Amino acid sequence: MPDVSDSALRVPYSRIRELAEIAMRMDGVLRLYFGESNLPTPEFIKRAAAQALADGFTFYTANAGLPSLRHAIAGQYQHLHQVALDPDKEIVITASGVQALNVAIRTVLDAGDEALILTPAWPNGSAIVQMANATPIHIAQPLVGDRYEIDFDALERAVTRRTRLLIYTSPSNPLGWTATENDQDRLLEFTRRHRLWLLADEVYDRLYYEVPRLGLPAPSILRKATRDDAVMVVHSFSKSYCMTGWRVGWLVGRADVARKAAELNEFIISHAASFAQKAAETALADGEAELQAMLGRLRDNRDFCLAALRSMPGFTVPRPEGAFYLFPRIDGLTDSFGFCRRLLEDTRVGIAPGVAFGAGGEGSVRICYAAERSILEPALERLAGFAERFAASPDLQGTLVG
Numbered sequence: 001m002p003d004v005s006d007s008a009l010r011v012p013y014s015r016i017r018e019l020a021e022i023a024m025r026m027d028g029v030l031r032l033y034f035g036e037s038n039l040p041t042p043e044f045i046k047r048a049a050a051q052a053l054a055d056g057f058t059f060y061t062a063n064a065g066l067p068s069l070r071h072a073i074a075g076q077y078q079h080l081h082q083v084a085l086d087p088d089k090e091i092v093i094t095a096s097g098v099q100a101l102n103v104a105i106r107t108v109l110d111a112g113d114e115a116l117i118l119t120p121a122w123p124n125g126s127a128i129v130q131m132a133n134a135t136p137i138h139i140a141q142p143l144v145g146d147r148y149e150i151d152f153d154a155l156e157r158a159v160t161r162r163t164r165l166l167i168y169t170s171p172s173n174p175l176g177w178t179a180t181e182n183d184q185d186r187l188l189e190f191t192r193r194h195r196l197w198l199l200a201d202e203v204y205d206r207l208y209y210e211v212p213r214l215g216l217p218a219p220s221i222l223r224k225a226t227r228d229d230a231v232m233v234v235h236s237f238s239k240s241y242c243m244t245g246w247r248v249g250w251l252v253g254r255a256d257v258a259r260k261a262a263e264l265n266e267f268i269i270s271h272a273a274s275f276a277q278k279a280a281e282t283a284l285a286d287g288e289a290e291l292q293a294m295l296g297r298l299r300d301n302r303d304f305c306l307a308a309l310r311s312m313p314g315f316t317v318p319r320p321e322g323a324f325y326l327f328p329r330i331d332g333l334t335d336s337f338g339f340c341r342r343l344l345e346d347t348r349v350g351i352a353p354g355v356a357f358g359a360g361g362e363g364s365v366r367i368c369y370a371a372e373r374s375i376l377e378p379a380l381e382r383l384a385g386f387a388e389r390f391a392a393s394p395d396l397q398g399t400l401v402g
């Protein structure tokens with residue numbers, strides 16, 4: 001019998017999914033393990049999709065996506081970041097953020113190459129590097145005081161002849177950490193000097209709270225990069241507009257890489273669904289009011305959960321600037337998967353184990369606070385009870401009984 005390829009077998013399964021699959025077989029679970037809100041897509045976006053179907057958006061589109069959507073995205077960058085992009089050459093619509101990540105990585109890595117990845121990070125970047133027969137090298141972001149930082153010395157030490165790419169996420173999943181302007185300058189200087197590609201995952205840039213007015217985005221690396229820099233940005237409609245199931249995202253890149261990425265799209269997915277692209281255009285045009293309202297709720301949720309977690313014994317919780325996650329570090333925790341599984345079985349609260357997020361993740365857990373208060377409040381209460389028991393006997397984390 002022929003076997004599954006070694007390259008496929010090398011790609012590890014997502015440990016967030018592993019936990020979620022246990023939870024999905026159980027009733028009454030308070031689900032905070034996935035990165036999504038439990039709110040449905042706003043009605044005006046659903047109506048736009050129905051209208052698009054009625055208007056005949058049921059055919060193939062260009063591999064780079066509908067020109068009208070690319071123009072709308074270019075308009076957003078001009079408006080939000082004062083960055084001028086050429087929608088015909090520098091923007092490619094993708095069938096989600098994860099597909100943008102996939103095609104971006106596939107466009108710049110050869111088999112045997114190495115990609116540096118700032119971690120803890122959402123595991124998909126690493127897995128996609130492995131799917132390209134390349135090697136992910138995790139560079140953990142140290143927690144210094146109350147803030148995560150970038151370990152530039154470790155980055156320097158990790159560069160080899162085969163290093164081709166550096167991937168980071170800002171605002172970060174799972175940290176909520178957001179690159180400062182100084183971080184961005186140094187990342188650009190580092191990748192220029194070593195002649196590397198720099199891939200910024202900015203899918204959470206609209207979910208940013210450290211601003212004078214909610215709605216202002218976290219600054220994009222595109223504000224700093226020139227048009228000729230080896231820089232790519234991955235983005236998505238999933239998080240800002242509650243459109244996780246729609247699968248529409250985009251990639252911004254230098255003209256040569258964007259052209260190739262659009263060509264490769266043909267062999268991966270061809271393009272995002274036509275009517276979903278049309279609905280995404282409406283989300284951009286008319287979505288600001290809903291987004292603002294969501295941001296207010298998210299910031300309140302963040303502050304509520306932060307206070308609750310900080311009062312739990314042994315929990316260190318940096319204050320996240322963006323996205324919708326908290327990533328407490330827990331004293332004495334060495335098996336975050338065991339902790340989360342036990343928490344799930346004993347209390348019906350589902351959160352994600354830190355170990356799923358690569359180097360630097362073990363010893364922490366991730367809580368997505370995009371859920372409604374009616375879910376967050378009992379979930380945190382039950383977690384607090386569990387944390388008390390864990391603090392009293394951390395060696396029992398695998399055998400705690402309810």
Ligand SMILES: Cc1ncc(COP(=O)(O)O)c(C=O)c1O
Binds near residue numbers: 235
């Ligand atoms: C950091 C990061 N990048 C990209 C994505 C991809 O989102 P989607 O594929 O739904 O567009 C996610 C989703 O959780 C994410 O957390």
